Amino acid sequence: MALGEEVSNKQIILKNYVTGFPKETDMEMVSSSIKVKVPEGSKAVLVKNLYLSCDPYMRLKMTKPETPTYFTEYPLGSVITGYGVSKVLDSEHPNFKEGDLVWGTTRWEEFSLITMTKMLRKITYTDVPLSYYIGILGMPGISAYVGFFEICSPKKGERVYVSAASGAVGQLVGQFAKSIGCCVVGSAGSKEKVDLLKSKFGFDEAFNYKEEHDLDAALKRYFPEGIDIYFENVGGAMLDAVLLNMRDHGRISVCGLISQYNKDKPEGVHNLFCLVSKRIEMKGFLVFDHWHLYPQFLEATIKRIKEGKMVYVEDIVEGLENAPSALIGLFTGKNVGKQVVVVAHE
Amino acid sequence: MALGEEVSNKQIILKNYVTGFPKETDMEMVSSSIKVKVPEGSKAVLVKNLYLSCDPYMRLKMTKPETPTYFTEYPLGSVITGYGVSKVLDSEHPNFKEGDLVWGTTRWEEFSLITMTKMLRKITYTDVPLSYYIGILGMPGISAYVGFFEICSPKKGERVYVSAASGAVGQLVGQFAKSIGCCVVGSAGSKEKVDLLKSKFGFDEAFNYKEEHDLDAALKRYFPEGIDIYFENVGGAMLDAVLLNMRDHGRISVCGLISQYNKDKPEGVHNLFCLVSKRIEMKGFLVFDHWHLYPQFLEATIKRIKEGKMVYVEDIVEGLENAPSALIGLFTGKNVGKQVVVVAHE
Structure with a gap:
């Protein structure tokens, strides 16, 4: 034209x-x-x-x-x-x-x-x-990067749980966590996605939350020693179950609460006392506060993509x-x- | 004997x-x-x-x-x-x-x-x-000290809200906040307590939460520009109302949730999405992790008591x-x- x-x-x-x-x-x-x-x-x-x-x-x-x-x-x-x-x-x-x-x-x-x-x-x-x-080089990418590295202060060997783990952000959080030697478990809503988490993104374990009638029991199975870091994408009942399974001094990075967005009134979260008894830090973030990190994020992520160390x-x-x-x-x-x-x- | x-x-x-x-x-x-x-x-x-x-x-x-x-x-x-x-x-x-x-x-x-x-x-x-x-020199004292100064990173001029504000911990949080130039509002459950908050502890404002049928409206009245720091002692409906009134980058120090301790199932908290949209940090603590600060706390607090700058x-x-x-x-x-x-x- x-x-x-x-x-x-x-x-x-x-x-x-x-x-x-x-x-x-x-x-x-x-x-x-x-x-x-x-x-x-x-x-x-x-x-x-x-x-x-x-x-x-x-x-x-x-x-x-x-x-x-x-x-x-x-x-x-x-x-x-x-x-x-x-x-x-x-x-x-x-x-x-x-x-x-x-x-x-x-x-x-x-x-x-x-x-x-x-x-x-x-x-x-x-x-x-x-x-x-x-995706990986845009808003979801820097959300995963900031939400994991800046908000959670992760350390090698820590146990990380990611919900909505095959999504635009979750798949990256899992790969970032593995890159520094964390143990990572993800949940998603179908067998195909669960398979992807393990075969493609390198999660240590993954499960289909729709097949678990007791989320608390499921988390206890995958985290017998508890969760150090939870990357929160969903909210509601999952957050309640996670709170019961956090370790002392755990960190929860709140990226989104997708399970709640279509509800007139969001579900109640009941287990917040765990924040006290386990001294948990729970922090929400928006990428808009962190754009100054974009250049370093872009360089590092482009490099990892080209080296075949990250997939999307x-x-x-x-x-x-x-x-x-x-x-x-x-x-x-x-x-x-x-x-x-x-x-x-x- | x-x-x-x-x-x-x-x-x-x-x-x-x-x-x-x-x-x-x-x-x-x-x-x-x-x-x-x-x-x-x-x-x-x-x-x-x-x-x-x-x-x-x-x-x-x-x-x-x-x-x-x-x-x-x-x-x-x-x-x-x-x-x-x-x-x-x-x-x-x-x-x-x-x-x-x-x-x-x-x-x-x-x-x-x-x-x-x-x-x-x-x-x-x-x-x-x-x-x-x-009290002031024991567990409640260091709880107020740690929960306010360490967990909330307060700055002069910030707007602080304290629930259960005339209690063992709350009355101290208010005085600590005033000592560094914050604006402090407290809530309590009787006229006598509300009067104490203003006349004895130097809170800028105080209200009787039992007389407020709409906690959100009450908080909007006392915090037209929102809350920077919430010192959480009660939980439940109060926390839900506070979340709606927090400012961006606000901090919530979770000391206790007394309104929930006698319930078989704690009330649900519905407004956690505010953690994301306002980038709020919510952190629980127990004094047991902070006893190393006791000597400095004791010296500072004894001094303030003797100078008449703190009351209990x-x-x-x-x-x-x-x-x-x-x-x-x-x-x-x-x-x-x-x-x-x-x-x-x-």
Whole structure:
């Protein structure tokens, strides 16, 4: 397409605020048009979106909250925003030029005019799959890195438990933990995922939480001496069972609570007294506080990928029209690995 | 009495394991006898108990737990153990001699033969009320000190909230917080206690939580800009309301959860997602990990007491026979300040 041309632009908008479980009908694909040209003097960037990311936090932005939270809701009728990998078609911003590959906050549409350019990063290493920049080399990657190394202060030999362990973040936490000599057990929701944890990501043990009617008993089986570090992705009943199985001076890094995002009222967690009796530290984090670590994280992780010391499994869906169902699938555990939507191949 | 004499020894024993709210009939006063002489070569100490401490954790030791916890249960029929201030009548231990005043773990009886002498400390400063050694200068004191300064990393100007604020620990947390220039609000369960918080302990504000049907609204009233530090003594619904009102990067020091100790199943806490969205650190602690700080704590606190910069309110009950009702009173909030039982005046 030529610069200045008016092109059609398919978009996914939020149609209804979501209550309970999200439905495909809560989103809608609409067709718009966009001029392939950045308004002069605007410092904006016009991109063609290649890969879009499905992340659990996006569900939180689909609820109309009674009080404002960190996760500001999507305005009703607006195009959904999220992480993506994109190609610059035109730029009025000095840091970006036509042809650059970038990743960061974009929108669920074919072409985006991005004015919030501080949320964009130029991709310099292009000898890895570009979709990695919304996974292992993007927000999930640095979440795993910060949440494990910075929040948990892990030591060699410690016993680490990861829930949602085959997901975008969990698979990386397990590999980081193994890289420093921890003993790692993960849980996931299918035999296929459990097999992946052991065969592909090198977890010492793994189990299917859906087959365990007693999570406390399951954890006691895999951690007869207790858990030093819990990387929390799910919340609810799992957290309650974990608290009973933590060791003294254990650490819990709270990355997310995906089991709770579709509930009107989150489940209660009952065993918090364990925080006292076992002197546990439980700490939530958001990657946004830790972007200064990104350069060191990127260098280290790229190196490990190239050396074959880290792997990443993605679940790739083709077509923007399939993005809503892919996002919803996160909450039923349909995805195996990081959920990626391909909007266009370069 | 003469050394070697056989004397009668009233004792309070645990008669039944407690379920739900403790009752006076769960304990019983019995009469025994004891020889006022330490067996030779035993390294034990024989003491006359002067002051006994009523502390919430003791309730946890009255439950027969299904699984062992840090708080090992009292054996049924045994004399209740707890903190006390005592006078040494005889000693075979090189660190203690007749006439010494000591504080530490003793038993709910008139005279105790103490073999676990590592839990005893000699009292060197006797120009303060001796009962202070089970309060401001004892376990509650160092709990407040460690739980506030070590766990919360407080900074001048931060907004601090203390629940059970007129209790043995809470009243000290408030004063510590004021001493470094924090803004402190406390809650308690009666008008008398609320008045004490403001008039005696220097809290900036205080409220009666029993008069607030909406704890979230109450906290928003006292903390329109949110809470930086929460010193947690109660748990349950209060913790849920606090989580909604914490500021980003807030810290919660979990000292105890007294509202939960008489429940078969603790209440659920629902708002843990705030740990993520606000990047909150929540950490439990036990003083037992921090005794190395006791000397510096004691020096600093004695100095502040003598300068009139710290005060301490005790609720003193006379007579060992009244110890069970005094202990039970902690859970109805009957006590105003630190609950002390006088067994004998020196």
